[in-house]
Amino acid sequence: MQIRRHVAVFAALLAGLTLASSASAATIIVTTAEDEAFLNDGHVSLREAITAINAGNNLGDPDIKNQLPPPGTFGINDTIDFNIPGSGPHRILVGAGSVLGALPALTKPVLIDGTSQPGSEPNKLVNADNAATQILLDGSGAGLNTLGLVLAAGSSESTIKGLDVFGFDGGGIAIQSN
DSSP states (O other): OOHHHHHHHHHHHHHHHHHHHSOOOOOOEEEEOOOOOOOSSSSHHHHHHHHHHHEEEESEEEEETSSSSSSTTSSSEEEEEEEOOSSSEEEEEEETTOOOOOOOBSSOEEEEGGSSSSSSSOOSOOOOOOOOOEEEOTTTTSSOEEEEEOOOOOOOOOOOEEEEOOOOOEEEEEEEOO
């Protein structure tokens, strides 16, 4: 009888840990191709999404919301998806015409999934490329020696997929973590 009770308690604890770990990741949806950081403007930029993931919260902006239950929960292995209105491809011109400069470095594990943008298609060929990329990350206006996406310390096991990253003077993607 005593053993069964301990097994039941262990199973309940294990189930609770499994639910907690699966519910801890957030999904933030980028809804504008503008490279801006204006909170509470009805849109979420890639810059705002990265900043929110790094901060572990929605920055006080109701537009930046976790799309999966429970709402507002940011954890590890969060996801940044895209749903920018209109026909693509959508060009995010990083830092152009503003004082914002480079995107913030990623400091937590994250999946940035350009294939989530409607109209995107991943490559399905082995020796060629038939991908339909809808998110273009353009650094041609970001300035000298600017890096595109930086995977800084703490961002180990991050994944970036479905983006065309180009035009950054310092390089498109910099990996500074494991």
